Amino acid sequence: MQIYLPIAEVSVNAFLLLGLGGIVGVLSGMFGVGGGFLMTPLLFFIGIPPAVAVATEANQIVASSFSGVLAHLRRRSVDLRMGTVLLAGGLVGAALGVVLFNYLKSLGQVDLLVKLCYVVFLGIIGSLMFVESLRALQRSRKSGSAVTKRKQRSWVHSLPFKMKFRTSGLYISVIPPLIVGLIVGILAAIMGVGGGFIMVPAMIYILGMPTKVVVGTSLFQIIFVTAFTTLLHATTNFTVDMVLAVLLLIGGVIGAQIGTVIGTRLKAEQLRILLAIMVLAVCGKLALDLLIEPAELYSLGEGGH
Amino acid sequence: MIRALSFCLVVLLTLTSPGRGEEVIAELSQTNVSITTNFTGSEILIFGAVKRVAPAPQTSDLHVIITVAGPQEPVTIRRKSRVAGIWVNTAAAEIDAAPSFYAVASTAPLSDVLLETDDLRHKISATRLIRAIDTGDAASELDSFTAALLRIRAQEGRFQQLEGSVRLTDETLFSAEVSLPANLTEGDYATRVFLTREGQVIDSFETVIDVRKVGLERFLYNLAHDQPLVYGLMSLAIAIAAGWGAAAVFRYIRG
Numbered sequence: 001m002q003i004y005l006p007i008a009e010v011s012v013n014a015f016l017l018l019g020l021g022g023i024v025g026v027l028s029g030m031f032g033v034g035g036g037f038l039m040t041p042l043l044f045f046i047g048i049p050p051a052v053a054v055a056t057e058a059n060q061i062v063a064s065s066f067s068g069v070l071a072h073l074r075r076r077s078v079d080l081r082m083g084t085v086l087l088a089g090g091l092v093g094a095a096l097g098v099v100l101f102n103y104l105k106s107l108g109q110v111d112l113l114v115k116l117c118y119v120v121f122l123g124i125i126g127s128l129m130f131v132e133s134l135r136a137l138q139r140s141r142k143s144g145s146a147v148t149k150r151k152q153r154s155w156v157h158s159l160p161f162k163m164k165f166r167t168s169g170l171y172i173s174v175i176p177p178l179i180v181g182l183i184v185g186i187l188a189a190i191m192g193v194g195g196g197f198i199m200v201p202a203m204i205y206i207l208g209m210p211t212k213v214v215v216g217t218s219l220f221q222i223i224f225v226t227a228f229t230t231l232l233h234a235t236t237n238f239t240v241d242m243v244l245a246v247l248l249l250i251g252g253v254i255g256a257q258i259g260t261v262i263g264t265r266l267k268a269e270q271l272r273i274l275l276a277i278m279v280l281a282v283c284g285k286l287a288l289d290l291l292i293e294p295a296e297l298y299s300l301g302e303g304g305h
Numbered sequence: 306m307i308r309a310l311s312f313c314l315v316v317l318l319t320l321t322s323p324g325r326g327e328e329v330i331a332e333l334s335q336t337n338v339s340i341t342t343n344f345t346g347s348e349i350l351i352f353g354a355v356k357r358v359a360p361a362p363q364t365s366d367l368h369v370i371i372t373v374a375g376p377q378e379p380v381t382i383r384r385k386s387r388v389a390g391i392w393v394n395t396a397a398a399e400i401d402a403a404p405s406f407y408a409v410a411s412t413a414p415l416s417d418v419l420l421e422t423d424d425l426r427h428k429i430s431a432t433r434l435i436r437a438i439d440t441g442d443a444a445s446e447l448d449s450f451t452a453a454l455l456r457i458r459a460q461e462g463r464f465q466q467l468e469g470s471v472r473l474t475d476e477t478l479f480s481a482e483v484s485l486p487a488n489l490t491e492g493d494y495a496t497r498v499f500l501t502r503e504g505q506v507i508d509s510f511e512t513v514i515d516v517r518k519v520g521l522e523r524f525l526y527n528l529a530h531d532q533p534l535v536y537g538l539m540s541l542a543i544a545i546a547a548g549w550g551a552a553a554v555f556r557y558i559r560g
Contacts (some may be wrong), residue, residue: 004343249547298383299382300383
């Protein structure tokens, strides 16, 4: 069934969009990532103009994250206090990111920068997570089901302004979460995604939060960051396509619920290894696009400048 | 004296411009295209006849060229080349206004039925149309960019070269179909019909196809541009409602 999108001004198959939304929604619920880093390139691929794809994707992430976070709230796996601290850093970061983005745009080559950002960050995060979770998996096999204790003392624990994060079982300074939020906010604004795929590993490896809490907390702060982005796009570029968003989010919210269920049934190590593989796959695809000679050397851009 | 002069003039004109006295009358199967939610493209039939006061001249063949052009918009064309191992946009050309859609249908290959001078005057072939409105930098470089523009647009179905697709019966009745694709931009689609003899345009006809969004499409498009904050908040409200709805439904299913 073909549907004409009023803002994107293209006609696309409605079931294709529902399916894409569903698949990305499942991943979103499983891993606590918004799914933007997967969905945005997929939308480019089916012919949605990039500006519309980025803006509409932000709107869709709001829906799937909200759906996911409700499921996590019921299981009490959202650290609201940590989420708020991260969000405070995140909103400042997003605002800084937009300024930086516009500056780079005036220099040209912003597309290349975004792609390189993706390749570098996805590559680093993916390989780190992959190696770490593989080790964890081997460890847990050797010592039966004994849970390896996290490092209790690191530089994170020696900073001032300590705060108790009961849900995460942490008593740490607010400075590291603020900085993590800030950096993720900047990157999210530049790369046009919620930033979950950076946030999740940062929470696990830098802040030392338990994996089960990380997913819900990440979703919690993604809702606000992407809602902010949606409003910015809608009011400045008029590129949010409501019809496209509705189709994506119908599939997305259902997928997110299914994903959350799957996520609770898998072991934390398995969850992390799967996310690592997915991140590496996207990274590999983007790197190949940059390295292999494209079939069409020319591309069309909108507008005169 | 004056009568003799004017007679001479008429004879002269009849001799120099082939097929004088031939006029084109054309009609479209539809002059309004409504873009609705289930819009998948539209087929337009362009048909007409050649009106004559005298019998058709036997010395040359009559040809018909039909063009349909979408609204003009600026386009940037970028070219990639390899820098330090990766493919980067290194060159760009800007075209101030290129039609978002362009179709040229003719009774025979365009180069056979149209002279360069007449093409230049009426801007019929796509390359003429684009080059004519371009700012004009290095000409040879620009050719490869405009060629790329036409190539990419042709793949999208937004540039159609339909040589030989106009049916002409007895040098009098003609008809052609132009299919407007689903990825259509709103606006006025200028439709032109040209009659040519020996490559010269002897008469032309011009009309407009009005392509408009209607219903929900119209409402959302207007809202997004006139009330962007309301539109943005509405999008967020829908997202939150959908997220909550799905969570509630699943909780109910699982008991």
